[in-house]
Amino acid sequence: MRVPILKQGSYLIASVQSSLSDEELIQLSDDLIDKVSDVRSKGVIIDVTVLDVMDSFATRVLRDIAQMIKLKGAPTVVVGIQPEVALAMVSLGLTLGSLKTALDLEEGLSLLKNPLSEDND
Amino acid sequence: MSKKNKPRDNKNINPEESKYPQIPSQPTDDTTASLLRELVAHLRQKRSELREEWALRIQEAELLTAMNKEEILAEATSVYDNYVEALETGTYAALQAYSRNLSERIIPRGVETHEVVGIVLLLRDVLARSLFSKYRDDFSKLNRILDAYEPAANRIANTVAVGFVQERERVIREQQEAIRELSTPVLQVRERLLILPIIGIIDPKRAQQVTEQLLQAIRRNRAKVVVIDITGVPSMDEKVANNLVQTVDAARLLGASVIVTGLSSEIAQTLVVIGVELSKIVTVGDLQGGIEEAERELGYRVEYVDPSKS
Numbered sequence: 001m002r003v004p005i006l007k008q009g010s011y012l013i014a015s016v017q018s019s020l021s022d023e024e025l026i027q028l029s030d031d032l033i034d035k036v037s038d039v040r041s042k043g044v045i046i047d048v049t050v051l052d053v054m055d056s057f058a059t060r061v062l063r064d065i066a067q068m069i070k071l072k073g074a075p076t077v078v079v080g081i082q083p084e085v086a087l088a089m090v091s092l093g094l095t096l097g098s099l100k101t102a103l104d105l106e107e108g109l110s111l112l113k114n115p116l117s118e119d120n121d
Numbered sequence: 122m123s124k125k126n127k128p129r130d131n132k133n134i135n136p137e138e139s140k141y142p143q144i145p146s147q148p149t150d151d152t153t154a155s156l157l158r159e160l161v162a163h164l165r166q167k168r169s170e171l172r173e174e175w176a177l178r179i180q181e182a183e184l185l186t187a188m189n190k191e192e193i194l195a196e197a198t199s200v201y202d203n204y205v206e207a208l209e210t211g212t213y214a215a216l217q218a219y220s221r222n223l224s225e226r227i228i229p230r231g232v233e234t235h236e237v238v239g240i241v242l243l244l245r246d247v248l249a250r251s252l253f254s255k256y257r258d259d260f261s262k263l264n265r266i267l268d269a270y271e272p273a274a275n276r277i278a279n280t281v282a283v284g285f286v287q288e289r290e291r292v293i294r295e296q297q298e299a300i301r302e303l304s305t306p307v308l309q310v311r312e313r314l315l316i317l318p319i320i321g322i323i324d325p326k327r328a329q330q331v332t333e334q335l336l337q338a339i340r341r342n343r344a345k346v347v348v349i350d351i352t353g354v355p356s357m358d359e360k361v362a363n364n365l366v367q368t369v370d371a372a373r374l375l376g377a378s379v380i381v382t383g384l385s386s387e388i389a390q391t392l393v394v395i396g397v398e399l400s401k402i403v404t405v406g407d408l409q410g411g412i413e414e415a416e417r418e419l420g421y422r423v424e425y426v427d428p429s430k431s
């Protein structure tokens with residue numbers, strides 16, 4: 001299943017609905033990059049609330065997406081990482097690098113709207 | 122008396138005398154059992170006398186000082202009855218249950234292990250003394266009675282002592298669990314600002330627990346900034362430092378930034394010497410500074426208003 005990408009004002013929201021296979025992740029990456037150029041987006045949010053596993057491949061793809069979108073001039077925020085997933089990720093040594101994270105969609109949007117707090121992070 | 126003298130009489134009179142020398146060296150269960158029955162009957166008969174003597178000896182030895190005289194006598198009575206019952210039936214389950222129950226009652230009053238072991242050994246001695254005086258005229262009978270009595274008595278002493286120690290260990294385990302639960306409070310001091318004071322030694326298990334609790338609290342309170350205060354952490358090695366880094370990373374994945382405060386100069390030196398990568402972590406000298414920094418990050422401005430002018 002393709003991940004739906006919603007447009008909210010000048011922001012794009014990719015809302016993951018079920019666990020993703022590797023192909024679906026690559027698909028998401030392609031879709032997002034195309035769409036960012038299409039709509040001249042000012043920021044992208046990837047909502048991973050439903051994911052209860054985040055492996056090294058998914059982590060890398062998310063990091064790459066963020067970097068590619070940054071080259072197009074928009075920041076990316078990953079929102080909704082579950083506490084258990086976060087715990088598992090750090091114990092596996094997976095990090096999102098410079099990728100921004102926020103608690104949920106609402107927080108993510110306010111982070112994008114408020115570049116000041118972004119600098120502080 | 123006739124019963125008591127019977128074996129010896131037999132031995133003297135019986136024509137098949139050659140059979141008998143084997144019996145003392147290989148006493149059958151029946152003889153042990155009958156001796157124990159005799160013993161139990163004796164102990165039942167002398168119950169109040171022996172019990173009082175025992176209570177007196179306990180007081181003389183200054184054991185169970187946490188309890189008063191009546192309590193000691195009451196407790197002594199039930200221990201005595203349980204003791205005799207264990208001797209009679211040869212089963213220790215009831216005694217075990219009783220000693221656990223007793224321990225539950227007396228441990229909170231500060232009764233020590235040596236006291237419990239001491240009173241059981243005293244009871245053993247009191248009973249043995251009474252056997253000595255009863256059978257002083259018949260040495261071989263005394264010997265056989267003691268043969269039957271001693272292993273059972275030792276086993277009883279063992280059972281009670283083990284029961285007491287087990288109960289005590291159970292209490293200790295429960296308390297450790299409780300301390301572990303209590304030792305990591307996550308407190309909200311402002312909207313979206315949590316503080317996590319860590320006190321005491323961090324082991325990997327506790328580090329894991331701290332991280333879990335922190336992450337849950339971040340989600341529950343929708344926190345954006347967390348101040349972890351480690352003033353109360355006496356020392357930190359590489360493992361603990363890495364645990365701390367992991368906690369910070371995990372919190373960041375939930376969108377909260379972390380400020381660590383209260384690193385003692387010793388810990389700072391250790392961390393630099395062992396070369397733990399802490400550069401990604403924001404550190405501030407003390408808790409006050411940490412909270413001020415967090416407030417700045419969240420956009421709070423604390424203003425002093427002179428109370429006399431307002």
